[in-house]
Amino acid sequence: MNVTSIIESLNDAQRQAVTAPSQAMLVLAGAGSGKTRVLVHRIAWQIQVEGVEAHSILAVTFTNKAAKEMRVRIETLLKVPTHSLWIGTFHGIAHRLLRRHAKQAKLPETFQVMDSGDQLRVIKRLLNTLNLDDSKWPPRELQWFINAQKDEGIRARHMLESPDLHHRQMLTIYRAYEELCDRSGLVDFAELLLRGHELLRDNQDVLDFYQQRFRQVHVDEFQDTNTIQYAWLRLLTDGKDNLFVVGDDDQSIYGWRGAKIENIYSFQKHYPNHQVIKLEQNYRSTGTILKAANQIISNNSGRMGKELWTDAGEGDPCSLYAAFNEQDEAYFVVERIRSWVNEGGLRSDAAILYRSNAQSRQFEEKLMATATPYRVYGGLRFFDRAEIKNALAYLRLIANRNDDASFERVINTPTRGIGAKAIDDIRIIARDQSLSLWASAIVLINQRTMSARATNALIGFLELIKGLATQADGLELYEKVKLVVEKSGLTELYQKEKMEKGEEKVENLEELVNAARLFDFDQENEEGMGELDMFLTHAALESGDSQADDFEDCVQLMTIHSAKGLEFKLVFLVGMEENLFPSQQSVDDVSRLEEERRLCYVGMTRAMQQLYLSYAESRRLYGRESYPRPSRFLREIPSELIQEVRMRATVSRPVTAIQPKPAYLKTTGTYKLGQSVSHVKFGEGVVLQIEGSGAQERVQINFKQVGVKWLMLAFAKLDVL
DNA sequence: TTGTTCCAGCTTTTT
DNA sequence: GCTGGAACAA
Numbered sequence: 001m002n003v004t005s006i007i008e009s010l011n012d013a014q015r016q017a018v019t020a021p022s023q024a025m026l027v028l029a030g031a032g033s034g035k036t037r038v039l040v041h042r043i044a045w046q047i048q049v050e051g052v053e054a055h056s057i058l059a060v061t062f063t064n065k066a067a068k069e070m071r072v073r074i075e076t077l078l079k080v081p082t083h084s085l086w087i088g089t090f091h092g093i094a095h096r097l098l099r100r101h102a103k104q105a106k107l108p109e110t111f112q113v114m115d116s117g118d119q120l121r122v123i124k125r126l127l128n129t130l131n132l133d134d135s136k137w138p139p140r141e142l143q144w145f146i147n148a149q150k151d152e153g154i155r156a157r158h159m160l161e162s163p164d165l166h167h168r169q170m171l172t173i174y175r176a177y178e179e180l181c182d183r184s185g186l187v188d189f190a191e192l193l194l195r196g197h198e199l200l201r202d203n204q205d206v207l208d209f210y211q212q213r214f215r216q217v218h219v220d221e222f223q224d225t226n227t228i229q230y231a232w233l234r235l236l237t238d239g240k241d242n243l244f245v246v247g248d249d250d251q252s253i254y255g256w257r258g259a260k261i262e263n264i265y266s267f268q269k270h271y272p273n274h275q276v277i278k279l280e281q282n283y284r285s286t287g288t289i290l291k292a293a294n295q296i297i298s299n300n301s302g303r304m305g306k307e308l309w310t311d312a313g314e315g316d317p318c319s320l321y322a323a324f325n326e327q328d329e330a331y332f333v334v335e336r337i338r339s340w341v342n343e344g345g346l347r348s349d350a351a352i353l354y355r356s357n358a359q360s361r362q363f364e365e366k367l368m369a370t371a372t373p374y375r376v377y378g379g380l381r382f383f384d385r386a387e388i389k390n391a392l393a394y395l396r397l398i399a400n401r402n403d404d405a406s407f408e409r410v411i412n413t414p415t416r417g418i419g420a421k422a423i424d425d426i427r428i429i430a431r432d433q434s435l436s437l438w439a440s441a442i443v444l445i446n447q448r449t450m451s452a453r454a455t456n457a458l459i460g461f462l463e464l465i466k467g468l469a470t471q472a473d474g475l476e477l478y479e480k481v482k483l484v485v486e487k488s489g490l491t492e493l494y495q496k497e498k499m500e501k502g503e504e505k506v507e508n509l510e511e512l513v514n515a516a517r518l519f520d521f522d523q524e525n526e527e528g529m530g531e532l533d534m535f536l537t538h539a540a541l542e543s544g545d546s547q548a549d550d551f552e553d554c555v556q557l558m559t560i561h562s563a564k565g566l567e568f569k570l571v572f573l574v575g576m577e578e579n580l581f582p583s584q585q586s587v588d589d590v591s592r593l594e595e596e597r598r599l600c601y602v603g604m605t606r607a608m609q610q611l612y613l614s615y616a617e618s619r620r621l622y623g624r625e626s627y628p629r630p631s632r633f634l635r636e637i638p639s640e641l642i643q644e645v646r647m648r649a650t651v652s653r654p655v656t657a658i659q660p661k662p663a664y665l666k667t668t669g670t671y672k673l674g675q676s677v678s679h680v681k682f683g684e685g686v687v688l689q690i691e692g693s694g695a696q697e698r699v700q701i702n703f704k705q706v707g708v709k710w711l712m713l714a715f716a717k718l719d720v721l
Numbered sequence: 722t723t724g725t726t727c728c729a730g731c732t733t734t735t736t
Numbered sequence: 737g738c739t740g741g742a743a744c745a746a
Contacts, residue, residue: 063735091736189736356732541736561733583732623737
């Protein structure tokens with residue numbers, strides 16, 4: 001294989017980074033400057049040219065998606081499979097180490113990974129057993145508190161007893177939570193990292209082994225690492241100067257979840273022999289878009305300093321639309337997308353980016369009304385769905401009887417006559433005798449204190465689990481899943497549920513069986529884990545796409561956060577208003593405001609050809625009409641880069657007063673209550689309500705197939721029947 | 722046990 | 737103003 005194929009397509013800075021001799025390296029890669037490319041080629045270079053074994057290379061990312069993409073790209077470049085190459089997320093790699101060295105990590109061999117939903121439930125239950133009022137101790141806050149401590153590497157026993165009563169109580173709960181997790185063999189996400197760090201820190205032999213094994217350690221999105229992740233990287237590369245990190249301080253947008261942008265500065269201190277390479281040539285956007293983005297980000301302090309440029313030409317100016325209200329904003333955006341599509345553009349090249357999820361609705365309604373296919377990112381993921389979690393809980397109980405979280409989840413799902421009283425009794429025994437719920441249930445049965453009926457119900461449940469475990473023995477993975485789905489009564493439960501909801505749940509359960517069938521055990525197989533354990537881990541660590549692949553050409557709707565790393569020809573950055581973007585909670589804190597500004601920078605640099613910015617002069621928020629000021633970020637863009645768009649004929653409008661409805665805009669009178677109508681997409685229905693007038697006129701229709709919906713008359717293609 | 726009502730909360734998200 | 741979850745009633 002020849003060396004040129006690895007470096008020929010690279011620019012000077014990229015090539016320098018890729019071919020540098022082994023040393024600590026910080027690659028500051030601006031948006032669209034070929035960050036992943038450098039990482040991929042660097043690894044290929046080391047294997048191909050430096051003769052480093054794939055086995056001795058570690059590459060860490062934040063998302064499974066990024067890890068997968070990197071592996072595929074390396075394999076494509078090298079034209080060989082790279083099985084022994086360790087590429088994974090921080091959590092995935094930590095998990096792998098903990099499995100291998102469970103004993104040294106002081107974990108049971110059968111430990112299971114909890115996702116954040118599981119964690120929240122465990123905390124709620126814990127508050128219950130501690131007889132604490134969860135309105136006074138909000139579970140979410142506690143979850144946040146515990147994770148924040150763990151992210152900083154702090155265990156309950158490290159924390160000082162504080163005179164502050166509130167703090168002391170938090171500490172007590174943290175301690176109790178740790179005990180409960182230990183007893184149940186459950187490990188939350190933050191714990192994976194913390195344990196992973198402790199494993200290396202406290203076991204010199206393990207540390208030596210991996211330090212020697214990994215000749216090269218690569219990290220993607222380094223600006224997003226938190227304290228414990230960086231500490232872990234440092235242990236692994238201690239004294240070896242072999243840490244290669246790629247990141248962009250200007251794209252650090254996860255400070256609120258513990259990411260430490262400071263790690264970039266610390267890196268330079270901790271690895272004094274490091275080299276810094278900046279990638280500033282951008283291959284994505286037009287010159288105008290880059291100039292605007294550069295201007296915005298230049299308002300931040302303490303940057304490493306970077307300025308994106310392109311030789312691709314200036315392109316069109318950015319467009320700014322001042323909408324009358326949020327409806328008008330949505331109308332404008334959807335109209336622009338329609339003309340983009342009419343001119344031959346793909347819907348999937350157009351993205352609507354917003355600061356908060358709640359903003360998506362307006363756009364969805366307008367897109368729906370114009371029958372424009374769209375896809376909203378975010379929301380429930382496959383493995384997060386209640387029916388899937390229930391099925392998984394049965395499987396987890398089969399794998400580990402002590403998994404209290406799962407036990408509690410399914411003991412009465414579907415209902416089998418085990419009421420709150422019985423469950424309470426079990427909890428009390430568990431608490432008093434430090435037993436798992438499973439063991440406590442057996443104790444409770446033997447006490448013979450319950451009614452015969454309750455006892456039988458409980459015995460029935462325990463027998464069911466035991467029976468499933470026996471029957472599952474020796475079956476293929478997918479057969480086990482199928483067995484559980486059918487015999488647990490879940491399918492039956494959802495079949496009885498009315499409407500499409502239940503049907504969908506049954507389908508999801510079938511999909512779970514299918515997922516198990518397709519589960520690539522060999523590829524994921526690690527450290528001799530059982531196939532079922534591996535599958536359960538996979539479900540926790542990789543929650544799956546929120547939507548099945550949709551091959552239809554769709555407009556993309558998502559938050560700016562989730563757009564990071566993506567690019568679109570046509571981008572709408574909407575809701576550019578003070579208190580929305582930047583968000584209310586960020587405006588009085590400089591560092592948070594700067595993070596909002598970085599977010600704005602991230603949003604703008606998603607655009608390849610055309611960037612539209614918009615704000616509404618009036619917006620209904622939490623049921624209240626507000627008159628926000630345009631976002632300060634808009635003022636930070638030089639006016640010569642911006643073109644104001646006016647859609648309406650109206651030239652000016654008093655800023656203060658609420659617009660009286662012009663007399664010429666009145667209800668058309670075509671639609672009456674009870675009128676039968678038909679819609680291209682939704683079929684036949686009956687008009688229930690009419691509201692607003694003119695362009696804002698909406699009708700509520702009860703469709704036979706899809707139920708009640710509000711439609712904008714201006715767009716809805718309705719026929720009177 | 723189910724359906725209803727009430728009430729808090731309301732950035733951003735991956736693992 | 738809406739939504740999801742919990743408390744409550746039947």
